Amino acid sequence: MASTAKFWREQESRYNLEGTRCSNCGSFFFPPRSLCPKCRRKGTIVPYKFKGTGEVVTYTTVYQAPRNNNRQTPYTLAIIELDEGTRMLSEVICEPAQISTGMRVRAVFRKLGEEGEKGIIYYGTKFVPA
Amino acid sequence: MREVAIIGVGTTKFGELWEKSFRDIAVEAGLKAIEDAGIGGEEIEALYGGNMSAGRFVEQEHVGALIADYAGLAGFHIPATRVEAACASGGLALHLAVLSVASGWYNTVIAAGVEKMTDVESDVADDLLASSVDRKWEAIYGATLPSLFAQMARIHMGRYHTTSEQMAKVAVKNHANAVHNPYAQYRSKMTLENVLSSPLVADPLHVLDCSSIADGAAAVVLCAAEKARKYTDSPVYVKASAQASDTISLHDRRDITTMDATVFAVKKAYQMASLDPSHIDLAEVHDSYTIAEIIAIEDLRFFKKGEGGIATEEGETEIGGRIPINPSGGLKACGHPLGATGVRQVVEIAQQLRGEAGKRQVPNAELGLTHNIGGTGGTAVVHIFSR
Secondary structure, eight states, X not given: OOOTHHHHTTHHHHHHOXXXXXXXXXXXXXXXXXXXXXXXXXXXEEEEEOOOEEEEEEEEEEXXXXXXXXXXXXXXXXXXXXXXXXXXXXXXXXXXGGOOTTOEEEEEEEEEEESTTTSOEEEEEEEEEO | OOOEEEEEEEEOOOBOOTTOOHHHHHHHHHHHHHHHHTOOGGGOOEEEEEOSOHHHHTSOOOXXXXXXXXXXXXXXXXXXXXXXXXXXXXXXXXXXXHHHHHTTSOSEEEEEEEEOOTTSOHHHHHHHHGXXXXXXXXXXXXXXXXXXXXXXXXXXXXXXXXOHHHHHHHHHHHHHHHTTOTTOSOOXXXXXXXXXXXXXXXXXXXXXXXXXXXXXXXXXXEEEHHHHHHHOSSOEEEEEEEEEEOOSSGGGOSOTTOOHHHHXXXXXXXXXXXXXXXXXXXXXXXXXXHHHHHHHHHHTTSSOTTOHHHHHHXXXXXXXXXXXXXXXXXXXXXXXXXXXXXXXXXXXXXXXXXXXXXXXXXXXXXXXEEEEEETTTTEEEEEEEEO
């Protein structure tokens, strides 16, 4: 059983889509980064809460997945370009036939999984068609 | 830097080797390579072992020393190093072994790759594959390794009109090649229809678009090129050895249909060898998924970006085609014991360059390339060899 700390320490990012931005060059980061690849040590990283809207860059519907990734198949995954310009991967809750490239989506708060029957349940961001 | 040569190669059969343990297969491959080189074990000065996840597959870490010990070399106290870069661990072990000889630090070394995957349930093995990508920001959201390659395929299909049939053709070709490879896990032909009618794993990829879980090990013995003829009449020379990295996550890539790690590694390799893609006679590339071979043959500049699918369809990558790709059967038909694959590819190229590949021999093979990636392309290792 894993410790709860690894979920707890990511709470802001997982629950509230909090990432970071570099106030030097204006780049946005989700998943959060603590070092700007462009400005490196000249950059200044500050927290940033993303609006949670974006569009589908690419997608797949997963029909076979290992049991411990906590998903009932089929489920649909997408790389989403958030409106601020950074990209993340997440699940899109919709029928497989409903998703398409360029589709607008918005973030929702959902259960991501659990650490076995007695372990903690962890939550985070999934997306739905906007 | 001095030139380096391969003087011996060896591989186990790949597949579900239930009667053999991790250390059994590592030693078997190593001994075959040492016998092939015609040297004594006591001449080996260092060992580099590529392995992705012995800790989780067989609950054993510290496998560098373990392999050296069971190879009977504990009494020689040679440096034995385990190397990890997910599925590129084998290629990377070879890269480090090459550097160690090229630098003059050692004269004769062995590079091995080994993975024992079938001591855990396939479900556990599938989950372990996801540790080669970003566990925290990809896998936690439900990403599996095939689901990420499926998302590459989706864009490739949309942008370049690559088809499911062209991807299936990669599997058909590689299985046809493996019929003649005694070390391959699957030695039976398959048809486009077999691939296309197999269940979807992650749309558009089917089960038969994916390489398989397997056990296996492979090894090569290297020495300074100037001494190679002392051991063998058919040394294989390392013309280039290059490694590059990229973002661990697919969503952070500049272009989801290009692996920049491959692009950068191969650029270095061609420069190092003073060669261009047109000189290469054959290649073993990392076809962990059929779309991965199509992307690889473009990124290695054998074909223009977007033309990998049509080139495959037209037979240009078959033995006898313009540039034979994966004459061994590739990861697809040989099986893909993660850390072993990068070295297994080199064994194939060495056998081809020596003219010992039997019915899968590429005629007049003089220059061969290997391409080994980790995860979705966070690491790429490229080698070029000549006879």
